[in-house]
Amino acid sequence: MRAPATDLPIVLQDVSYRVRDTAILDRISLSFVPGAPTVLIGPNGGGKTTLMRIAMGLVEPTGGQVSFGGRTGVPPTRRAIVLQRPVMLRRSVSGNLNYALAGAGVARADRAARAADLLGTVGLSGLEERAARRLSGGEQQRLALARALARDPQVLFLDEPTASLDPASTKAVEDVISGIAARGIKVVMSTHDLGEARRLAGEIVLIHRGRVLESGPAGEFFAGPRTQEARRFIGGELLV
Numbered sequence: 001m002r003a004p005a006t007d008l009p010i011v012l013q014d015v016s017y018r019v020r021d022t023a024i025l026d027r028i029s030l031s032f033v034p035g036a037p038t039v040l041i042g043p044n045g046g047g048k049t050t051l052m053r054i055a056m057g058l059v060e061p062t063g064g065q066v067s068f069g070g071r072t073g074v075p076p077t078r079r080a081i082v083l084q085r086p087v088m089l090r091r092s093v094s095g096n097l098n099y100a101l102a103g104a105g106v107a108r109a110d111r112a113a114r115a116a117d118l119l120g121t122v123g124l125s126g127l128e129e130r131a132a133r134r135l136s137g138g139e140q141q142r143l144a145l146a147r148a149l150a151r152d153p154q155v156l157f158l159d160e161p162t163a164s165l166d167p168a169s170t171k172a173v174e175d176v177i178s179g180i181a182a183r184g185i186k187v188v189m190s191t192h193d194l195g196e197a198r199r200l201a202g203e204i205v206l207i208h209r210g211r212v213l214e215s216g217p218a219g220e221f222f223a224g225p226r227t228q229e230a231r232r233f234i235g236g237e238l239l240v
């Protein structure tokens with residue numbers, strides 16, 4: 001029997017994204033490999049979201065190539081993305097999750113059990129009947145994670161999953177992300193919270209003005225950044 005195809009590694013080779021005369025991403029080469037989360041950090045407008053949309057396969061780069069497990073043009077069935085401000089359907093928590101499970105092709109008879117399992121995973125058991133739009137920001141973020149997991153992804157992209165959450169809600173979301181990573185799902189996420197990057201990252205990618213300034217194992221990055229920009233960024237200076 002043939003081994004099931006895998007989307008990993010995701011390899012970006014010389015990827016550029018230009019809009020008119022502006023290079024939003026400028027010849028980026030990077031790989032996302034199995035293991036602990038890869039965390040994208042860097043100032044606003046650096047290109048983190050654009051990079052994740054391209055690596056997810058939602059947007060075609062204007063230059064360079066993206067391959068998934070050595071193949072190109074692979075549809076995003078084994079990848080999922082949670083955008084920065086996830087939109088909840090005007091339905092209950094269960095309604096939102098069942099919609100995602102149906103979209104993922106889960107048989108109707110299996111949906112209740114899967115939904116219960118996913119709500120347990122993200123710590124929302126008991127809130128099934130709550131209107132999703134009435135959940136707190138942190139709860140909505142966790143419901144968005146459950147919806148993304150409904151697709152049983154191999155790779156999960158998260159765009160600033162804890163932006164504007166308080167410490168307790170941030171911890172709850174980070175715990176869910178750690179649990180997802182521990183199950184062997186590759187997480188690629190962005191954050192403006194360096195503490196969060198230290199807590200979650202296996203690999204760090206520092207992006208500034210459409211270029212990768214530095215990338216590598218998180219321990220090495222924080223212990224001994226190689227570039228002056230990275231040293232300044234870790235030190236809390238503003239990169240402009």
Ligand SMILES: Nc1ncnc2c1ncn2[C@@H]1O[C@H](COP(=O)(O)OP(=O)(O)OP(=O)(O)O)[C@@H](O)[C@H]1O
Pocket residue numbers: 019024042043044045046047048049050051
């Ligand atoms: N389709 C587009 N057309 C024009 N400009 C774009 C387009 N997409 C992105 N940009 C610009 O590209 C730059 C990078 O945007 P991106 O959202 O990827 O950055 P980011 O690192 O995610 O920033 P933030 O930390 O603020 O979320 C920004 O200046 C943005 O305005």
Ligand SMILES: [Mg+2]
Pocket residue numbers: 048049050159190
């Ligand atoms: Mg962004």
